Amino acid sequence: MFGASTRLGPVSPAAVTVDLVILTVREETLHVLLVERGNEPYRGLPALPGGYVRDGETLDAAAARELEEETGLAAHRLHLEQLRAYGEPGRDPRGRIFTVAYLALGPELPVPSAGTDARAALWSPVGPYLDGTDELAFDHGMILRDALERARSQLEYTTVAAAFCAEPFTVADLRRVYEVVWDVPLDPSNFRRKVTKAERFLVPTGDRRMLDAGRPAALYRRGDARLLSPPLLRGA
Amino acid sequence: MFGASTRLGPVSPAAVTVDLVILTVREETLHVLLVERGNEPYRGLPALPGGYVRDGETLDAAAARELEEETGLAAHRLHLEQLRAYGEPGRDPRGRIFTVAYLALGPELPVPSAGTDARAALWSPVGPYLDGTDELAFDHGMILRDALERARSQLEYTTVAAAFCAEPFTVADLRRVYEVVWDVPLDPSNFRRKVTKAERFLVPTGDRRMLDAGRPAALYRRGDARLLSPPLLRGA
DNA sequence: CTAGCTTAAAGTCAAGCTGACTTTAAATAG
DNA sequence: CTATTTAAAGTCAGCTTGACTTTAAGCTAG
Numbered sequence: 001m002f003g004a005s006t007r008l009g010p011v012s013p014a015a016v017t018v019d020l021v022i023l024t025v026r027e028e029t030l031h032v033l034l035v036e037r038g039n040e041p042y043r044g045l046p047a048l049p050g051g052y053v054r055d056g057e058t059l060d061a062a063a064a065r066e067l068e069e070e071t072g073l074a075a076h077r078l079h080l081e082q083l084r085a086y087g088e089p090g091r092d093p094r095g096r097i098f099t100v101a102y103l104a105l106g107p108e109l110p111v112p113s114a115g116t117d118a119r120a121a122l123w124s125p126v127g128p129y130l131d132g133t134d135e136l137a138f139d140h141g142m143i144l145r146d147a148l149e150r151a152r153s154q155l156e157y158t159t160v161a162a163a164f165c166a167e168p169f170t171v172a173d174l175r176r177v178y179e180v181v182w183d184v185p186l187d188p189s190n191f192r193r194k195v196t197k198a199e200r201f202l203v204p205t206g207d208r209r210m211l212d213a214g215r216p217a218a219l220y221r222r223g224d225a226r227l228l229s230p231p232l233l234r235g236a
Numbered sequence: 237m238f239g240a241s242t243r244l245g246p247v248s249p250a251a252v253t254v255d256l257v258i259l260t261v262r263e264e265t266l267h268v269l270l271v272e273r274g275n276e277p278y279r280g281l282p283a284l285p286g287g288y289v290r291d292g293e294t295l296d297a298a299a300a301r302e303l304e305e306e307t308g309l310a311a312h313r314l315h316l317e318q319l320r321a322y323g324e325p326g327r328d329p330r331g332r333i334f335t336v337a338y339l340a341l342g343p344e345l346p347v348p349s350a351g352t353d354a355r356a357a358l359w360s361p362v363g364p365y366l367d368g369t370d371e372l373a374f375d376h377g378m379i380l381r382d383a384l385e386r387a388r389s390q391l392e393y394t395t396v397a398a399a400f401c402a403e404p405f406t407v408a409d410l411r412r413v414y415e416v417v418w419d420v421p422l423d424p425s426n427f428r429r430k431v432t433k434a435e436r437f438l439v440p441t442g443d444r445r446m447l448d449a450g451r452p453a454a455l456y457r458r459g460d461a462r463l464l465s466p467p468l469l470r471g472a
Numbered sequence: 473c474t475a476g477c478t479t480a481a482a483g484t485c486a487a488g489c490t491g492a493c494t495t496t497a498a499a500t501a502g
Numbered sequence: 503c504t505a506t507t508t509a510a511a512g513t514c515a516g517c518t519t520g521a522c523t524t525t526a527a528g529c530t531a532g
Contacts, residue, residue, distance in 0.1 A: 011288040013249030016323065016334050052247040055332070059323040085321040085336045087252065087295040096291070098252050098334065100321045157393075172509080190491060192510070208498095214508025215498040230489085235465065408480080426520060428481070450479025451527040466518080 014096040018062045019050035019140065021083065021147035022071065022104040024123065025164050025180050031123040032144060033070060034136070041093050042137035048144070049121065050099065063102040070121055071109055078106040079163035083147055091139045101143045103150055107166035148181075155181055157231045159201050159222070168205050168219035171195060182234050194232055200225035250332040254298045255286035255376065257319065257383035258307065258340040260359065261400050261416050267359040268380060269306060270372070277329050278373030284380070285357065286335065299338040306357055307345055314342040315399035319383055327375045337379045339386055343402035384417075391417055393467045395437050395458070404441050404455035407431060418470050430468055436461035 022033040034046040049070040053062040059082065064075035071078075083101040091097065109123075128134040129144055136144065154160045155178055162169070164177040175191045195201055200223035208216035258269040270282040285306040289298040295318065300311035307314075319337040327333065345359075364370040365380055372380065390396045391414055398405070400413040411427045431437055436459035444452035 010291045011251065012291055014252050015247065016250050016252065053323065055246045055248055056325045058325065059321060082320050084318050085295060087289065089292045089294065210499070213500055217509055449529055453480055
Protein backbone atom coordinates (compact mmCIF):
# COMPACT_ATOMS: atom_id res chain seq x y z
CA MET A 1 0.00 0.00 0.00
CA PHE A 2 2.84 2.40 0.71
CA GLY A 3 5.29 0.79 -1.65
CA ALA A 4 5.94 4.04 -3.44
CA SER A 5 7.55 5.49 -0.34
CA THR A 6 10.78 3.69 -1.14
CA ARG A 7 11.18 5.72 -4.28
CA LEU A 8 9.83 8.96 -2.92
CA GLY A 9 11.78 9.08 0.31
CA PRO A 10 11.12 8.45 3.97
CA VAL A 11 7.39 8.51 4.55
CA SER A 12 5.85 7.18 7.75
CA PRO A 13 2.14 6.67 8.14
CA ALA A 14 0.35 9.62 9.64
CA ALA A 15 -2.93 10.39 11.35
CA VAL A 16 -5.52 12.77 9.97
CA THR A 17 -7.99 14.67 12.12
CA VAL A 18 -10.61 17.31 11.56
CA ASP A 19 -10.86 20.38 13.78
CA LEU A 20 -13.88 22.67 13.91
CA VAL A 21 -14.10 26.40 14.30
CA ILE A 22 -17.76 26.82 15.22
CA LEU A 23 -18.71 30.48 15.34
CA THR A 24 -21.89 32.12 16.55
CA VAL A 25 -23.03 35.54 17.68
CA ARG A 26 -24.28 35.81 21.26
CA GLU A 27 -24.90 39.02 23.13
CA GLU A 28 -23.44 41.21 20.40
CA THR A 29 -20.14 39.32 20.52
CA LEU A 30 -18.58 36.69 18.31
CA HIS A 31 -18.14 33.40 20.16
CA VAL A 32 -16.30 30.20 19.33
CA LEU A 33 -17.03 26.73 20.72
CA LEU A 34 -14.08 25.38 22.72
CA VAL A 35 -13.49 22.20 24.72
CA GLU A 36 -11.17 21.89 27.67
CA ARG A 37 -8.48 19.29 27.16
CA GLY A 38 -8.64 16.48 29.70
CA ASN A 39 -5.39 14.76 28.68
CA GLU A 40 -1.83 15.63 27.87
CA PRO A 41 -0.58 17.39 25.89
CA TYR A 42 -1.97 20.83 26.74
CA ARG A 43 -4.09 19.37 29.56
CA GLY A 44 -6.49 22.01 30.89
CA LEU A 45 -6.08 24.35 27.96
CA PRO A 46 -9.02 25.14 25.71
CA ALA A 47 -8.90 23.63 22.21
CA LEU A 48 -11.02 23.46 19.11
CA PRO A 49 -13.32 20.45 19.02
CA GLY A 50 -12.24 17.75 16.64
CA GLY A 51 -11.21 14.15 16.24
CA TYR A 52 -9.81 11.49 13.99
CA VAL A 53 -11.20 10.84 10.55
CA ARG A 54 -12.47 7.27 10.64
CA ASP A 55 -11.92 4.53 8.11
CA GLY A 56 -14.23 4.90 5.16
CA GLU A 57 -15.35 8.35 6.26
CA THR A 58 -15.06 11.45 4.07
CA LEU A 59 -13.56 14.63 5.48
CA ASP A 60 -16.89 16.39 5.24
CA ALA A 61 -18.63 13.52 7.01
CA ALA A 62 -16.06 13.51 9.80
CA ALA A 63 -16.55 17.24 10.26
CA ALA A 64 -20.34 16.87 10.30
CA ARG A 65 -20.13 14.03 12.82
CA GLU A 66 -17.89 15.99 15.16
CA LEU A 67 -20.16 18.98 14.81
CA GLU A 68 -23.18 16.98 15.88
CA GLU A 69 -21.28 15.33 18.71
CA GLU A 70 -20.16 18.70 20.08
CA THR A 71 -23.27 20.79 19.56
CA GLY A 72 -25.97 18.17 19.57
CA LEU A 73 -27.36 19.87 16.50
CA ALA A 74 -28.04 18.41 13.08
CA ALA A 75 -25.09 19.49 10.95
CA HIS A 76 -27.21 20.28 7.93
CA ARG A 77 -28.73 23.20 9.82
CA LEU A 78 -25.36 24.96 10.02
CA HIS A 79 -23.11 26.31 7.36
CA LEU A 80 -20.07 24.02 7.23
CA GLU A 81 -17.13 24.41 4.87
CA GLN A 82 -13.55 23.32 4.71
CA LEU A 83 -11.03 25.95 5.73
CA ARG A 84 -7.63 24.39 4.96
CA ALA A 85 -5.17 21.72 6.05
CA TYR A 86 -2.46 22.13 8.68
CA GLY A 87 0.49 19.80 8.93
CA GLU A 88 3.49 21.41 10.62
CA PRO A 89 5.70 18.53 11.77
CA GLY A 90 5.79 19.75 15.37
CA ARG A 91 2.17 20.81 15.73
CA ASP A 92 1.27 17.77 17.85
CA PRO A 93 3.96 16.38 20.18
CA ARG A 94 2.47 12.88 19.90
CA GLY A 95 3.53 12.47 16.30
CA ARG A 96 2.78 13.42 12.76
CA ILE A 97 -0.83 14.50 12.80
CA PHE A 98 -2.39 16.41 9.93
CA THR A 99 -5.60 18.24 10.53
CA VAL A 100 -8.20 19.57 8.15
CA ALA A 101 -9.90 22.58 9.69
CA TYR A 102 -13.55 23.33 9.05
CA LEU A 103 -15.47 26.53 9.57
CA ALA A 104 -19.02 26.25 10.90
CA LEU A 105 -21.39 29.17 11.28
CA GLY A 106 -24.70 29.08 13.06
CA PRO A 107 -27.34 31.08 14.88
CA GLU A 108 -27.29 31.30 18.64
CA LEU A 109 -27.15 27.67 19.62
CA PRO A 110 -28.28 25.76 22.69
CA VAL A 111 -25.66 25.36 25.40
CA PRO A 112 -23.52 22.64 23.92
CA SER A 113 -23.11 20.58 27.09
CA ALA A 114 -25.97 18.49 25.75
CA GLY A 115 -23.57 16.94 23.23
CA THR A 116 -22.76 13.26 23.20
CA ASP A 117 -19.17 13.97 24.00
CA ALA A 118 -18.70 14.32 27.73
CA ARG A 119 -15.93 16.91 27.57
CA ALA A 120 -16.79 20.37 28.87
CA ALA A 121 -17.68 22.45 25.84
CA LEU A 122 -18.40 26.14 26.13
CA TRP A 123 -18.91 29.28 24.09
CA SER A 124 -16.07 31.77 24.49
CA PRO A 125 -15.71 35.27 23.04
CA VAL A 126 -13.03 35.15 20.35
CA GLY A 127 -11.31 38.40 21.39
CA PRO A 128 -8.83 37.11 23.99
CA TYR A 129 -7.66 34.36 21.64
CA LEU A 130 -7.08 36.73 18.76
CA ASP A 131 -5.06 39.35 20.58
CA GLY A 132 -2.94 36.80 22.40
CA THR A 133 -4.40 37.38 25.87
CA ASP A 134 -5.44 33.72 26.12
CA GLU A 135 -3.84 30.65 24.61
CA LEU A 136 -5.29 27.68 22.78
CA ALA A 137 -3.82 24.20 22.59
CA PHE A 138 -1.71 23.09 19.61
CA ASP A 139 -1.80 25.51 16.67
CA HIS A 140 -5.46 26.21 17.26
CA GLY A 141 -4.84 29.91 17.79
CA MET A 142 -3.58 30.17 14.23
CA ILE A 143 -6.48 28.11 12.94
CA LEU A 144 -8.94 30.36 14.75
CA ARG A 145 -7.32 33.47 13.26
CA ASP A 146 -7.42 31.97 9.76
CA ALA A 147 -11.05 30.98 10.24
CA LEU A 148 -12.07 34.42 11.38
CA GLU A 149 -10.31 36.06 8.47
CA ARG A 150 -12.12 33.64 6.15
CA ALA A 151 -15.46 34.42 7.77
CA ARG A 152 -14.83 38.16 7.50
CA SER A 153 -13.98 37.83 3.86
CA GLN A 154 -16.93 35.54 3.15
CA LEU A 155 -19.29 38.17 4.50
CA GLU A 156 -18.16 40.46 1.71
CA TYR A 157 -18.73 38.18 -1.23
CA THR A 158 -21.25 35.56 -0.13
CA THR A 159 -24.55 35.29 1.69
CA VAL A 160 -23.20 33.24 4.63
CA ALA A 161 -23.94 36.00 7.10
CA ALA A 162 -27.52 34.78 7.09
CA ALA A 163 -26.25 31.46 8.50
CA PHE A 164 -25.68 33.32 11.78
CA CYS A 165 -29.37 34.25 11.98
CA ALA A 166 -32.16 31.98 13.18
CA GLU A 167 -35.08 32.16 10.76
CA PRO A 168 -37.07 34.25 10.48
CA PHE A 169 -34.83 37.27 11.01
CA THR A 170 -34.86 41.00 10.40
CA VAL A 171 -32.51 43.22 8.44
CA ALA A 172 -31.28 44.59 11.77
CA ASP A 173 -30.41 41.04 12.91
CA LEU A 174 -28.37 40.58 9.79
CA ARG A 175 -26.68 43.93 10.18
CA ARG A 176 -25.64 43.08 13.72
CA VAL A 177 -23.88 39.99 12.35
CA TYR A 178 -21.84 42.14 10.00
CA GLU A 179 -21.07 44.64 12.73
CA VAL A 180 -19.95 41.98 15.19
CA VAL A 181 -17.86 39.93 12.77
CA TRP A 182 -16.24 42.93 11.10
CA ASP A 183 -16.16 44.91 14.34
CA VAL A 184 -17.31 48.11 12.68
CA PRO A 185 -20.58 50.07 12.89
CA LEU A 186 -22.63 50.18 9.71
CA ASP A 187 -25.16 52.71 8.52
CA PRO A 188 -28.56 51.00 8.97
CA SER A 189 -30.15 52.71 6.00
CA ASN A 190 -27.40 52.04 3.48
CA PHE A 191 -27.05 48.47 4.72
CA ARG A 192 -30.74 47.84 4.19
CA ARG A 193 -30.63 49.28 0.69
CA LYS A 194 -27.83 46.93 -0.31
CA VAL A 195 -29.00 43.66 1.16
CA THR A 196 -32.59 44.08 0.03
CA LYS A 197 -31.47 44.96 -3.49
CA ALA A 198 -29.22 41.88 -3.79
CA GLU A 199 -31.02 39.19 -5.78
CA ARG A 200 -32.24 36.15 -3.83
CA PHE A 201 -30.38 37.02 -0.67
CA LEU A 202 -33.44 37.72 1.48
CA VAL A 203 -36.96 36.37 1.03
CA PRO A 204 -39.69 38.35 2.82
CA THR A 205 -42.03 36.19 4.87
CA GLY A 206 -44.72 38.88 4.97
CA ASP A 207 -44.68 38.78 8.75
CA ARG A 208 -43.34 41.40 11.14
CA ARG A 209 -41.60 41.20 14.48
CA MET A 210 -42.65 43.50 17.29
CA LEU A 211 -40.25 44.37 20.08
CA ASP A 212 -41.06 46.25 23.28
CA ALA A 213 -40.45 49.50 21.44
CA GLY A 214 -40.31 50.87 17.94
CA ARG A 215 -41.87 50.14 14.63
CA PRO A 216 -42.24 46.43 13.78
CA ALA A 217 -39.55 45.03 11.49
CA ALA A 218 -40.22 42.94 8.40
CA LEU A 219 -39.12 39.32 8.67
CA TYR A 220 -37.06 37.38 6.13
CA ARG A 221 -35.75 33.94 5.37
CA ARG A 222 -32.52 33.01 3.57
CA GLY A 223 -32.77 33.10 -0.20
CA ASP A 224 -31.02 30.58 -2.43
CA ALA A 225 -28.27 32.93 -3.62
CA ARG A 226 -24.83 31.86 -2.46
CA LEU A 227 -22.85 34.75 -3.91
CA LEU A 228 -23.51 38.38 -3.17
CA SER A 229 -23.47 40.63 -6.17
CA PRO A 230 -22.56 43.31 -5.90
CA PRO A 231 -20.37 42.46 -2.91
CA LEU A 232 -20.66 44.28 0.38
CA LEU A 233 -17.16 45.58 0.98
CA ARG A 234 -15.70 46.58 4.32
CA GLY A 235 -12.98 49.16 4.67
CA ALA A 236 -14.67 52.21 3.19
CA MET B 237 0.83 7.43 19.41
CA PHE B 238 -2.63 6.54 18.17
CA GLY B 239 -3.95 5.47 21.54
CA ALA B 240 -6.94 7.73 21.27
CA SER B 241 -8.29 5.73 18.35
CA THR B 242 -9.78 3.19 20.73
CA ARG B 243 -12.11 5.77 22.13
CA LEU B 244 -12.75 7.58 18.88
CA GLY B 245 -13.40 4.58 16.71
CA PRO B 246 -11.51 2.62 14.04
CA VAL B 247 -8.69 4.74 12.67
CA SER B 248 -5.95 3.26 10.52
CA PRO B 249 -2.81 5.16 9.62
CA ALA B 250 -3.04 7.01 6.36
CA ALA B 251 -0.72 8.56 3.81
CA VAL B 252 -0.67 12.25 2.96
CA THR B 253 0.43 13.64 -0.38
CA VAL B 254 0.53 17.05 -2.02
CA ASP B 255 -0.74 17.59 -5.56
CA LEU B 256 0.03 20.65 -7.63
CA VAL B 257 -2.11 22.56 -10.07
CA ILE B 258 0.53 24.61 -11.89
CA LEU B 259 -1.08 27.11 -14.24
CA THR B 260 0.47 29.35 -16.86
CA VAL B 261 -0.62 31.26 -19.92
CA ARG B 262 0.95 30.20 -23.22
CA GLU B 263 -0.19 31.27 -26.64
CA GLU B 264 -3.31 33.02 -25.35
CA THR B 265 -4.49 29.84 -23.61
CA LEU B 266 -4.47 28.67 -20.03
CA HIS B 267 -2.25 25.61 -19.57
CA VAL B 268 -1.74 23.19 -16.70
CA LEU B 269 1.33 21.03 -16.06
CA LEU B 270 0.51 17.32 -16.22
CA VAL B 271 2.56 14.15 -15.90
CA GLU B 272 1.77 10.86 -17.55
CA ARG B 273 1.35 8.04 -15.07
CA GLY B 274 3.86 5.24 -15.56
CA ASN B 275 2.33 2.82 -13.05
CA GLU B 276 -1.02 1.44 -12.05
CA PRO B 277 -3.51 2.69 -11.18
CA TYR B 278 -4.51 4.91 -14.08
CA ARG B 279 -1.36 3.95 -16.01
CA GLY B 280 -0.99 6.10 -19.10
CA LEU B 281 -3.48 8.73 -17.97
CA PRO B 282 -2.36 12.29 -17.29
CA ALA B 283 -2.29 13.36 -13.65
CA LEU B 284 -1.36 16.36 -11.57
CA PRO B 285 2.24 16.29 -10.36
CA GLY B 286 2.61 15.47 -6.69
CA GLY B 287 4.05 13.13 -4.15
CA TYR B 288 4.22 12.09 -0.53
CA VAL B 289 4.85 14.55 2.25
CA ARG B 290 8.08 13.41 3.87
CA ASP B 291 8.84 13.02 7.53
CA GLY B 292 9.61 16.34 9.14
CA GLU B 293 8.47 18.26 6.09
CA THR B 294 5.78 20.95 6.19
CA LEU B 295 2.98 20.87 3.63
CA ASP B 296 4.22 24.09 2.06
CA ALA B 297 7.76 22.69 1.86
CA ALA B 298 6.52 19.48 0.23
CA ALA B 299 4.60 21.52 -2.33
CA ALA B 300 7.63 23.73 -3.04
CA ARG B 301 9.87 20.70 -3.40
CA GLU B 302 7.51 18.99 -5.85
CA LEU B 303 7.19 22.22 -7.76
CA GLU B 304 10.94 22.48 -8.19
CA GLU B 305 11.25 18.82 -9.10
CA GLU B 306 8.60 19.13 -11.80
CA THR B 307 9.42 22.52 -13.26
CA GLY B 308 13.10 22.87 -12.44
CA LEU B 309 12.30 26.37 -11.27
CA ALA B 310 12.93 27.93 -7.90
CA ALA B 311 9.58 27.79 -6.12
CA HIS B 312 9.92 31.26 -4.64
CA ARG B 313 9.61 32.70 -8.13
CA LEU B 314 6.07 31.39 -8.49
CA HIS B 315 2.93 32.14 -6.57
CA LEU B 316 2.14 29.05 -4.49
CA GLU B 317 -0.82 28.68 -2.15
CA GLN B 318 -2.78 25.90 -0.58
CA LEU B 319 -6.08 25.11 -2.26
CA ARG B 320 -7.73 22.53 -0.01
CA ALA B 321 -7.57 18.94 1.19
CA TYR B 322 -9.20 15.96 -0.50
CA GLY B 323 -9.82 12.69 1.28
CA GLU B 324 -12.65 10.68 -0.27
CA PRO B 325 -12.15 7.09 0.95
CA GLY B 326 -12.14 5.71 -2.60
CA ARG B 327 -10.10 8.37 -4.32
CA ASP B 328 -6.99 6.16 -4.53
CA PRO B 329 -7.53 2.42 -4.98
CA ARG B 330 -4.27 1.67 -3.16
CA GLY B 331 -5.63 2.77 0.19
CA ARG B 332 -6.51 5.73 2.31
CA ILE B 333 -4.55 8.60 0.85
CA PHE B 334 -5.30 12.18 1.70
CA THR B 335 -3.98 14.88 -0.55
CA VAL B 336 -3.50 18.57 0.01
CA ALA B 337 -3.82 20.41 -3.30
CA TYR B 338 -1.76 23.51 -4.05
CA LEU B 339 -2.29 26.14 -6.69
CA ALA B 340 0.81 27.51 -8.42
CA LEU B 341 0.77 30.38 -10.90
CA GLY B 342 3.68 31.46 -13.03
CA PRO B 343 4.74 33.20 -16.20
CA GLU B 344 5.44 31.20 -19.32
CA LEU B 345 7.90 28.64 -18.04
CA PRO B 346 10.66 26.65 -19.71
CA VAL B 347 9.63 23.24 -21.05
CA PRO B 348 9.41 21.26 -17.84
CA SER B 349 11.18 18.14 -19.15
CA ALA B 350 14.29 19.63 -17.55
CA GLY B 351 12.90 18.66 -14.13
CA THR B 352 14.68 16.23 -11.86
CA ASP B 353 11.79 13.85 -12.05
CA ALA B 354 12.13 11.66 -15.12
CA ARG B 355 8.40 11.35 -15.79
CA ALA B 356 7.13 13.01 -18.95
CA ALA B 357 5.73 16.36 -17.90
CA LEU B 358 3.97 18.61 -20.35
CA TRP B 359 1.86 21.73 -20.59
CA SER B 360 -1.73 21.02 -21.64
CA PRO B 361 -4.56 23.44 -22.36
CA VAL B 362 -7.08 23.16 -19.54
CA GLY B 363 -10.16 23.20 -21.76
CA PRO B 364 -10.55 19.49 -22.55
CA TYR B 365 -10.20 18.57 -18.87
CA LEU B 366 -12.82 21.05 -17.75
CA ASP B 367 -15.56 20.14 -20.20
CA GLY B 368 -15.03 16.42 -19.75
CA THR B 369 -13.53 15.73 -23.17
CA ASP B 370 -10.37 14.30 -21.59
CA GLU B 371 -9.94 12.50 -18.28
CA LEU B 372 -7.40 12.88 -15.52
CA ALA B 373 -6.28 10.18 -13.08
CA PHE B 374 -7.82 9.92 -9.59
CA ASP B 375 -10.00 12.88 -8.62
CA HIS B 376 -7.62 15.28 -10.32
CA GLY B 377 -10.32 16.53 -12.65
CA MET B 378 -12.24 17.86 -9.68
CA ILE B 379 -9.10 19.34 -8.16
CA LEU B 380 -8.32 21.11 -11.43
CA ARG B 381 -11.84 22.53 -11.60
CA ASP B 382 -11.62 23.76 -8.01
CA ALA B 383 -8.20 25.27 -8.67
CA LEU B 384 -9.40 27.13 -11.73
CA GLU B 385 -12.40 28.48 -9.90
CA ARG B 386 -10.08 29.65 -7.13
CA ALA B 387 -7.76 31.30 -9.64
CA ARG B 388 -10.66 33.05 -11.35
CA SER B 389 -11.94 34.33 -8.06
CA GLN B 390 -8.47 35.41 -6.89
CA LEU B 391 -8.10 37.57 -9.97
CA GLU B 392 -11.04 39.60 -8.76
CA TYR B 393 -9.85 40.38 -5.28
CA THR B 394 -6.07 39.99 -5.30
CA THR B 395 -3.06 40.95 -7.35
CA VAL B 396 -2.05 37.38 -8.24
CA ALA B 397 -2.71 37.95 -11.93
CA ALA B 398 0.70 39.60 -12.07
CA ALA B 399 2.23 36.25 -11.07
CA PHE B 400 1.38 35.06 -14.59
CA CYS B 401 3.54 37.81 -16.12
CA ALA B 402 7.32 37.72 -16.46
CA GLU B 403 8.76 41.04 -15.30
CA PRO B 404 8.80 43.57 -16.67
CA PHE B 405 5.37 43.47 -18.27
CA THR B 406 2.85 45.81 -19.86
CA VAL B 407 -0.74 46.56 -18.97
CA ALA B 408 -1.75 44.66 -22.10
CA ASP B 409 0.16 41.58 -20.86
CA LEU B 410 -1.76 41.75 -17.62
CA ARG B 411 -5.05 42.24 -19.41
CA ARG B 412 -4.45 39.16 -21.54
CA VAL B 413 -4.08 37.14 -18.32
CA TYR B 414 -7.50 38.26 -17.16
CA GLU B 415 -9.03 37.60 -20.56
CA VAL B 416 -7.57 34.10 -20.80
CA VAL B 417 -8.34 33.02 -17.24
CA TRP B 418 -11.83 34.50 -17.21
CA ASP B 419 -12.41 33.71 -20.87
CA VAL B 420 -14.00 37.08 -21.57
CA PRO B 421 -12.82 40.09 -23.57
CA LEU B 422 -12.14 43.24 -21.55
CA ASP B 423 -12.18 46.85 -22.59
CA PRO B 424 -8.50 47.90 -22.76
CA SER B 425 -9.13 51.45 -21.70
CA ASN B 426 -11.28 50.72 -18.69
CA PHE B 427 -8.97 47.90 -17.63
CA ARG B 428 -6.00 50.23 -17.71
CA ARG B 429 -7.80 52.86 -15.66
CA LYS B 430 -8.57 50.37 -12.92
CA VAL B 431 -5.26 48.56 -12.56
CA THR B 432 -3.19 51.72 -12.70
CA LYS B 433 -5.39 53.41 -10.13
CA ALA B 434 -5.13 50.50 -7.68
CA GLU B 435 -2.55 51.30 -5.00
CA ARG B 436 0.76 49.39 -5.16
CA PHE B 437 -0.43 46.91 -7.76
CA LEU B 438 1.86 48.05 -10.58
CA VAL B 439 5.19 49.85 -10.25
CA PRO B 440 6.34 51.67 -13.41
CA THR B 441 9.90 50.90 -14.39
CA GLY B 442 10.18 54.00 -16.56
CA ASP B 443 11.10 51.85 -19.55
CA ARG B 444 8.99 51.09 -22.58
CA ARG B 445 8.60 48.04 -24.75
CA MET B 446 8.51 48.40 -28.53
CA LEU B 447 6.85 45.80 -30.70
CA ASP B 448 7.00 45.60 -34.50
CA ALA B 449 4.05 47.94 -34.67
CA GLY B 450 2.23 50.47 -32.57
CA ARG B 451 3.08 52.91 -29.86
CA PRO B 452 5.56 51.63 -27.23
CA ALA B 453 3.96 50.41 -24.01
CA ALA B 454 5.07 51.40 -20.53
CA LEU B 455 6.65 48.60 -18.49
CA TYR B 456 5.79 47.66 -14.94
CA ARG B 457 6.87 45.38 -12.10
CA ARG B 458 4.67 43.82 -9.43
CA GLY B 459 3.94 46.12 -6.51
CA ASP B 460 3.74 44.88 -2.92
CA ALA B 461 -0.06 45.02 -2.65
CA ARG B 462 -1.62 41.59 -2.20
CA LEU B 463 -5.25 42.66 -2.18
CA LEU B 464 -6.92 44.61 -4.94
CA SER B 465 -9.10 47.45 -3.76
CA PRO B 466 -11.40 48.14 -5.24
CA PRO B 467 -11.77 44.63 -6.67
CA LEU B 468 -11.94 43.94 -10.38
CA LEU B 469 -15.21 42.09 -10.78
CA ARG B 470 -16.13 39.84 -13.67
CA GLY B 471 -19.68 39.29 -14.82
CA ALA B 472 -20.76 42.84 -15.50
C1' DC C 473 8.48 63.41 -46.11
C1' DT C 474 4.11 61.95 -45.30
C1' DA C 475 0.01 59.10 -45.40
C1' DG C 476 -1.57 55.20 -43.34
C1' DC C 477 -1.40 51.43 -40.09
C1' DT C 478 -0.94 49.73 -35.43
C1' DT C 479 -1.10 49.69 -30.56
C1' DA C 480 -0.95 52.64 -26.20
C1' DA C 481 -2.91 55.86 -23.41
C1' DA C 482 -5.89 59.53 -22.22
C1' DG C 483 -10.39 61.70 -22.31
C1' DT C 484 -15.66 62.03 -22.41
C1' DC C 485 -20.11 61.31 -20.59
C1' DA C 486 -24.43 59.34 -19.06
C1' DA C 487 -25.92 55.92 -15.78
C1' DG C 488 -25.45 53.75 -11.56
C1' DC C 489 -23.72 53.19 -7.01
C1' DT C 490 -22.01 54.90 -2.42
C1' DG C 491 -21.82 57.26 1.94
C1' DA C 492 -23.73 60.76 4.88
C1' DC C 493 -27.71 62.46 6.13
C1' DT C 494 -32.88 63.66 6.61
C1' DT C 495 -37.65 62.45 6.68
C1' DT C 496 -41.57 59.59 7.36
C1' DA C 497 -43.81 55.33 9.42
C1' DA C 498 -45.54 52.45 13.00
C1' DA C 499 -45.40 50.69 17.20
C1' DT C 500 -45.34 51.42 22.82
C1' DA C 501 -45.20 54.02 27.31
C1' DG C 502 -46.67 57.51 30.21
C1' DC D 503 -51.92 63.08 22.96
C1' DT D 504 -47.18 63.37 23.00
C1' DA D 505 -42.66 61.62 23.58
C1' DT D 506 -39.79 57.81 22.55
C1' DT D 507 -38.13 54.10 19.95
C1' DT D 508 -36.90 51.50 16.02
C1' DA D 509 -37.92 50.59 10.91
C1' DA D 510 -37.89 52.03 6.45
C1' DA D 511 -37.83 55.26 2.80
C1' DG D 512 -35.95 59.36 0.62
C1' DT D 513 -32.32 62.94 -0.69
C1' DC D 514 -28.18 64.35 -2.83
C1' DA D 515 -23.38 65.32 -3.90
C1' DG D 516 -19.44 62.70 -5.25
C1' DC D 517 -17.44 58.73 -7.07
C1' DT D 518 -17.10 54.67 -10.10
C1' DT D 519 -18.46 52.20 -14.11
C1' DG D 520 -19.07 50.84 -18.96
C1' DA D 521 -19.23 52.29 -23.66
C1' DC D 522 -17.14 55.05 -26.55
C1' DT D 523 -14.02 58.74 -28.76
C1' DT D 524 -9.76 61.13 -29.25
C1' DT D 525 -4.93 61.76 -29.13
C1' DA D 526 -0.09 59.82 -28.90
C1' DA D 527 3.83 57.49 -30.68
C1' DG D 528 5.97 54.19 -32.96
C1' DC D 529 6.49 51.72 -37.69
C1' DT D 530 6.35 51.09 -42.97
C1' DA D 531 5.02 51.79 -47.79
C1' DG D 532 5.12 54.93 -51.41
